[in-house]
Amino acid sequence: MDWKTFQALLSGVNKYSTAFGRVWLSVVFVFRVMVYVVAAERVWGDEQRDFDCNTKQPGCANVCYDHFFPISHIRLWALQLIFVTCPSFMVVMHVAYRDDRERKYKAKHGDNNKLYNNTGKKHGGLWWTYLISLFVKTGIEVAFLYILHHIYDSFYLPRLVKCGVSPCPNLVDCYIGHPTEKKVFSYFMVGASGLCIVLNICEIIYLVSKRIARIANKLNRHKRKMAVRQNDYNEEAFDNSVDTMPTLRLKEQPPSFRSAVKSSQRPPGLKLEEKIRASAPNLSFL
Template identity: 80%
Template sequence: MDWKTFQALLSGVNKYSTAFGRVWLSVVFVFRVMVYVVAAERVWGDEQKDFDCNTKQPGCANVCYDHFFPISHIRLWALQLIFVTCPSFMVVMHVAYRDDRERKHRAKYGDTSKLYNNTGKKHGGLWWTYLVSLFVKTAIEVSFLYILHRVYDSFYLPRLVKCEVSPCPNQVDCYIGHPTEKKVFTYFMVGASALCIVLNICEIIYLISKRIVRIANKMKRRNRNMTTYPQDYNDDSYNNCNRPVSRQDLKDKPPFLKTTEKPPYRLSTLKLNDKIRASAPNLSTTS
């Protein structure tokens, strides 16, 4: 497998990822792909020849090896790396689809018209594509860990295994080559896979919480705009019709308004004088 080509394909995902996604990609290449290529392939290079049984019965060693190692660690990890990085291409394909739509839109309506502000920004459908890819990657990681745990009994590699599978004549003792070294690499790859699961979960929480905060801020701004409009109508400039008119206000007004508007206390004084004359016509209002 050409891992350089595989790395070149995934390098395009890095510019569309969040901080957690970039860390995840670094862990995949440094702690998994590099360890796989440099060391793990050599440890499991020809493991069937190193699987030695204390019998010369033809076919017994092959059957016992297939019984205890139905799938090789190294091939299972290669398959895991391929499957776990495939969901990231969903994001790249979605961005390429957006770029194609943007190109067609500009060709139809001109270069000044834009369909997207930024085709690589995680809004709308791209946000959902990115979130679904994280869930798929997490599910693949968990599935492969379960398969490894199920097949190899808690990731443990013993030094000696006892085989009673036909065509072995009786119980045969078989010895695994480099068991301690294989055990160390197995635990290391399992730990790296668990770290990738934690990073995926953190990125999912980060994306969802950021989306919730953005929606909450939009709702706050909308409520703030709705509450500012009634306050504008409650301003004194709109409700000064019931305010008493002072003499200074009358001086500042034009002459034609001075004749029409009178202070409210003048009206009340005239009405009081009329009532006094009506009740006591012989009395004078002056003392």
């Protein structure tokens, strides 16, 4: 398998990932792919030849090896690495789909018009694609750990196994090659897989909490805008009521008792005399 090509494909996912996603990708390459390529492949390279049984019965060693190792650790880990990194390509394909839509939109409406502010930003459908990929990766990791534990009953590799499968003449002892070394690498790969599961869960929590915080901020801004508009409306209504109330009160206020009494007691002759005096010319200078 060409792991360099595999690394080149996954490197495109790094720029669309969060901080937890970048740490996850580093753990996959450094602690899993590199260990797999450099050391683990060589340790399990001659496992069937080193699987020795204390009998010369033809076919007994092969049958016992197939019984205890239905699938090799090294091949199971290779499948795990392939399957666990495939969901990351969903994000790359979604971004490529956005880029294609953006290109067609600009060709139709001009270069100044944009359909997306940033095609790689995790909003809308891309956010859901990224979140689903995290759930799928976590599920694949858990499934392969369960398969490994179910096939070998545990993550521990014994030095000696007893086999009574036909065509073995009786219960024979079979010895596994490099058992301690294989056990160390098994624990290491299982631990790296567990670390990747923890990072995926942390990234899921980070994305969901960030989305909830963004929605809460939008709701708070909307409430503040509505409160400001309501306050402005109340102030305008209050000002209008203050201006109109004195005039209404003056118009609706009945005449006082004193003014009514004065106007009724005043003789009409005085009013006529005042009018004549006001209209007569001033002859005092004569």
